[in-house]
Every structure is written in structure tokens, then in C-alpha cells.
Amino acid sequence: MTSAMLYVIEYELHGESKSFIIRADMMNNAEAWHWASCDAGLGRIPKFGREKVKKVTRSVAEQFGITNVRWRPSGQEPFKPADYIPPGY
Numbered sequence: 001m002t003s004a005m006l007y008v009i010e011y012e013l014h015g016e017s018k019s020f021i022i023r024a025d026m027m028n029n030a031e032a033w034h035w036a037s038c039d040a041g042l043g044r045i046p047k048f049g050r051e052k053v054k055k056v057t058r059s060v061a062e063q064f065g066i067t068n069v070r071w072r073p074s075g076q077e078p079f080k081p082a083d084y085i086p087p088g089y
Contacts, residue, residue, distance in 0.1 A: 006074035011036040014065040032071035033058045
């Protein structure tokens with residue numbers, strides 16, 4: 001049985017807040033920066049679980065506008081949805 005957990009990763013891409021949930025065996029700051037880069041379209045997601053891919057580092061991610069990467073286990077704080085603003089307003 002796997003020890004994978006759900007993690008929430010929050011980051012900013014060119015000043016716009018983004019967040020997503022990912023299932024992973026372990027999480028640390030380096031992993032969070034890599035997965036934020038993948039979510040932003042910069043990093044490469046492995047096709048197979050055991051495939052080795054080069055991780056995107058914090059310095060490379062920052063060059064492409066990714067900043068303020070934070071992560072936490074899912075469920076640690078209550079969900080607070082952002083106010084909905086319809087497109088065009």
C-alpha cells in the first residue's frame with residue numbers, strides 16, 4: 001500500500017494566484033517548486049511513476065515568473081473560495 005498523501009500547492013504566476021492539489025509520496029520545498037512549474041506549463045511531468053525527469057529549480061522557475069510557492073497537506077485549513085468575478089467585469 002502506498003503512503004501517498006494529498007498536498008495543496010499555491011503559487012503566483014506573473015502576479016496571478018494559482019493553486020492545485022497533487023497526490024505524492026513526499027513533499028518538500030524543492031518538489032513544490034517543481035510541481036508548481038509543471039502546473040504553469042514549464043516543467044515536465046513524467047509519463048510513468050518511475051521515469052526520472054530533471055526537476056525545475058526555484059531559480060529557473062523564478063526566471064519564468066513563478067513566485068511565492070507554498071505547500072501544505074490537504075485538509076489542514078478550511079477551504080476559502082475566492083470571490084467569483086465573471087469574465088468581462
